[in-house]
Amino acid sequence: MLSRFWEKPLPEGIAADLQAVSFVVLDTETTGFDPERDRILSLGLLKIKGTRIAINQGVELFLEQEHFDRQSVPIHGILKEGRHKRVPEAEAMALLDTYCKDAILVGHHLGFDLSMIYRARKRNELPELRNPALDTEKLYRKSLIKSPVLKKKEHYSLDELAKAYDLNCKDRHTALGDAYITAMAFLHILNRLQSKKDLSTRQLLQLGQISSF
Amino acid sequence: MSNRISERVADFLGRFPPFNEFTSRDLEALALEVDIVYKEKSSFIFKQGEKVHSSFYVVHKGAVELRHSNDGSIIDICDEGDIFGLRPLVAGEDYKLQAQAREESILYAIPIAVFRPYIQSYEEVGNFLLESFASNTRNPYSKEHSGKLQLTVTDNPVTSGINTSYTAVIPLEPKKKIIRCEPQTQIREVAELMTHHSVGSVLVMNGDIAVGIITDKDLRNQVATGKFPIDAAAENIMSSPLITYPSTLTISQAQLAMMKNDISHLILTEDGTPDSPVKGMLSKYDVLLALGNNPEVLMRAIKRTRKIKRIVPIRKRVVQLLQGYLQNNFPMSLTTRLISELNDACIKQVIALSLKKEGPPPVPFSWLSLGSQGRGEQLLHTDQDNAILFADVPKKELPAVSNYFKNLAERINRGLRTIGYEYCPADMMASNPAWCQSLGAWKTRVTEWISNPGKEEVLLSSIFFDYNHTYGDPTLVRELSDHIFKTAESYPMFYTHLAAGALQNPSPTGFFRQFLVEQDGKHKDFFDLKHRALMPLTDAARVLILSHHIKSINGTAARFEKLAELEPNNREFFLSCSYATKALLKFRTKQGLLHGDSGRFIALDNLSKEEKIKLKRTFKTISELQELLTIRFKGATLLL
Structure with a gap:
């Protein structure tokens, strides 16, 4: 009784049953790590249900x-005038509203992607995304066995997750490629977390939610 | 249109049949519509009786087991690249099996609506599916569906052969004794009779006329319950009147009759009335047996064909039959024999039909099957190897006669290709003038091979000496065989050369018992089952049996069995060779069915550990056999 009293209601549109929830796995490739100065080069989105x-x-x-950082090209391989058809930042940011409607966002080190998106949307006078957000690094850490012998690391990279779940790292460091690897890792982690008993949406959020911007 | 993920999926699918037949454009278009499904261990993908999904599944990672849920029996375990859940989709019915993730699995769900057009546009895809559907035809009921499937897939009227068994008259086995008793016989005697013959039913008869039937059920309901004592008369507990049918019943009529009357036995009488003499009895089991792909039915269907094209669908059923035998672990020697008989009948029919077109032959001839076909080991379609041997004719008639046989051979080779035998890449076919000769010319030729054997000659003779008379006049062949042995007697070196040929293929395992895989070419990193494992056995069996002057046995396993008989001190060893041959042959056939090819090249990655161990076990026998050859035909290794 008491615990129920304390719980916040789930955001509107998010089902309590985990099976019915839509997830959007999100990854961005950026020119650098400074949300103020750097820009999103590409955006990968995947839906899981x-x-x-x-x-x-x-x-x-x-x-x-407009802004372009020569130094990050070797990592993501996206040149300023690449072979890909480009869309204006405003268009990409507006797409997020429809694509992510009623979904929980999932990403690896998602906080960074969301801060980039937050700035980009702000530049285009769009409100912040209100979706609940899950970080796969946080969830992964929760899925590991608790033992004084096994010392958990401070950080887990997407490469480490891919290795742990034997995921093919083809297309690593492309937005959709990373989104895919993150999605597969997320499904594996979800399975580990539910090995004892099924989780509700609320419980999953308690384990891995990060505050959105 | 594609994205990074669909490219990934396309890369994967392209490695497995039937998707390897797709152009990359089609494959990418298909991959884009795929859903990736994550399944945790022991979760269900679908359950028996569930309505079909709109997609079928390909295992990307992990393993999925298919089971009958009633008895829990495992039908199949699918792993990387295996397809499941497609047949019910195509046939438009509910799932007959349950699919459950055996371990954590990732599946590709491919929507049937997207896939269907490719079944039509790629012939190989249709064929592959047919062959793999046949693998699910363990129970005779599913025959029905494979028939349906054929119609949906090929949309072509050549399928009439498929339904032969439904309209076919059930062959009654006249030898099958009917267990009978008199109306006055004591129940105990009846029970003893049933136990003695281990049958579930006894006919109660008055002379030739059946008046009733007693089954296990009657004993249970009427006697064991205490209604009648065991010394009462049979007539008290028999079911009567009998439901009788004429003995020319078709299978579907029989099924219907049993269903309609809710009975499991039909009594067949001369004119179908209860008052005429009994001709036989038909149980549910008999019907099931006849419903399953029955070699007799197929044989008749083959012989009835009037066009070569019509043999094609029948051969498809032969493949289904083969699949069933392999799955039910039918004895391999019996399987080989039955399937070879059927393949043989197909070939004979092609020859007979070709002869009809070409007109009667000017002189007697014999059609020889060579190589694996001659050895009766050809279970799946492989290449054609064949020759014509015709009676000697006066020199001035030779050109005309040769010409006739050349035309005939061309027609037959073409016909065989139509029914699924690829042309021989080395052109060892009767349509090649070198392989279509008179008896005299053949004699000269084999004398040449035997008296002066080089590498080429040994190769030719190793193919040729497994000949088997398929059609025509067998006396010609006998004469040639006699000639071969007579000649070989004067040239003992010939056996040494043959043995050298048999030793040419190195034993299949290298250092540390690793598999020797192909180093380059199209089949790099594949294990060549034919070359490395089967050929050493076949070649050794040939030289050993020929050295005992036996030509009548062609099959490799049968040759080893004969050798076991001829050399009692090597009995155990030759029997193990025979066993290894059968095991490898079965392995090759299974692989072939699995991948829709001849099964020759095996990707080791796709083998289970158990399969690898099984394979390796046979290799030990092979290297021992090669040692035996080296010792017995001293000097053989010097010729290498």
Whole structure:
């Protein structure tokens, strides 16, 4: 009784049953790590519902660039005038509203992606995304066995997750490629977390939610 | 249109049949519509009786087991690249099996609506599916569906052969004795009779006329309950009147009759009335047996064909039959024999039909099957290896006669190709003038091979000496065989050369008992089952049996069995060779069915550990056999 009294209601549109929840896995490639100065180069989005990923709903957008940081090119391979068709930042940011409607956002080190998105949306006079957000690093840490012998690391990279779950790292460091690896890792982690008993949406959020911007 | 993930999926799918037949454009378009499904261990993908999903599944990672839920029996375990859940989709019915993740699995769900057009546009895809559907035809009921499937898939009227068994008259086995008793016989005697013959039913008869039937059920309901004592007369507990049918019943009529009357036995009488003499009895089991792909039915269907094209669908059923035998672990020697008989019948029919077109032959001839076909080991379609041997004719008639046989051979080779035998890449076919000769010319030729054997000659003779007379005049063949042995007697070196040929293929395992895989070419990193494992056995069996002057046995396993008989001190060893041959043959056939090819090249990655161990076990026998050859035909290794 008491605990129920304390709980916040789930955000509108988010089902209590985990099987019915839509997740949007999100990844951005950026020119750098400074949310103020750097820009989003590309945005990868994937939908998961009921442990199922629909490939044709996968989206990868390449954004038009004004600011360009030569140093990060070797990592993500996106040149200012690449072979990809580009969309204006405003368009990409507006798409997020429809794509992520009623979904929980999922990403690896998602806080960073969200801060980049927050700035980008602000520049285009769009309100912040209100979706609940889950960080796969946080969830992964929770899924590990608690033992004084096993010392958990401070940080877990996406590469480490991929290695742990034997995921193919093809297309690593592309927005959609990373989104895919994150999505697969997320499904594996979800399975580990539920090995004892099924989680409710609320319980999952308690384990891995990060504050959105 | 594609994205990074669909490219990933396409890369994966392209490694497995039937998707390896797709152009990359089609494959990418298909991959884009795929859903990736994560399944935790022991979660269900679908359950028996569940309505079909709109997609079928390919295992990307992990393993999925298919089971009958009633008895829990495992039908199949699918792992990387295996397809499941497609047949019910195509047939438009509910799931007949349950699919459960055996371990944490990732599946690709492919919508049937997207896939269906490719079944039509790629012939190989349709064929692959047919062959793999046949793998689910363990129970005779599913025959029905494979028939349906054929119609949906090929949309072509050549499928009439498929339904032969439904309209076919059930062959009554006249030898099958009917267990009978008199109306006055004591129940105890009846029970003893049933136990003695281990049957579930006894006919109660008055002379030739059946008046009733007693089944296990009657004993249970009428006697064990105490209604009648065991010394009462049979007539007290028999079911009567009998439901009788004429003995020319078709399978579907029989099924209907049993269903309609809710009975499991039909009494067949001369004219179908209860008052005429009994001709036989038909149980539910008999019907099931006949419903399953029955070799007799197929054989008749083959012989009835009037067009070569019509043999094609029948051969598809032969493949289904083969699949069933393999799955039910039918004895391999019996399987080989039955399937070879059926394949043989197909070939004979092609020859007979070709002869009809070409007109009667000017002189007697014999059609020889060579190589694996001659050895009766050809279970799946492989290449054609064949030759014509015709009676000697006066020199001035030779050109005309040769010409006739050349035309005939061309027609037959074409026909065989139509029914699924690829042309021989080395052109060892009767349509090649070198392989279509008179008896005299053949004699000269084999004398040449035997008296002066080089590498080429040994290769030719190793293929040729497994000949088997398939069609025509067998006396010609006998004469040639006699000639071969007579000649070989004067040239003992010939056996040494044959043995050298048999030793040419190195034993299949290298250092540390690793598999020797192909180093380069199209089949790099594949294990060549034919070359490395089967050929050493086949070649050794040939030289050993020929050295005992036996030509009548062609099958490799049968040759080893004969050798076991001829050399009692090596009995155990030759029996193990025979066993290894059968095991490898079965392995090859299974692989072939699995991948829709000849099964020759095996990707080791796709083998289970158990399969690898099984394979390796046979290799030990092979290397021992090669040692035996080296010792017995001293000097053979010097010729290598």
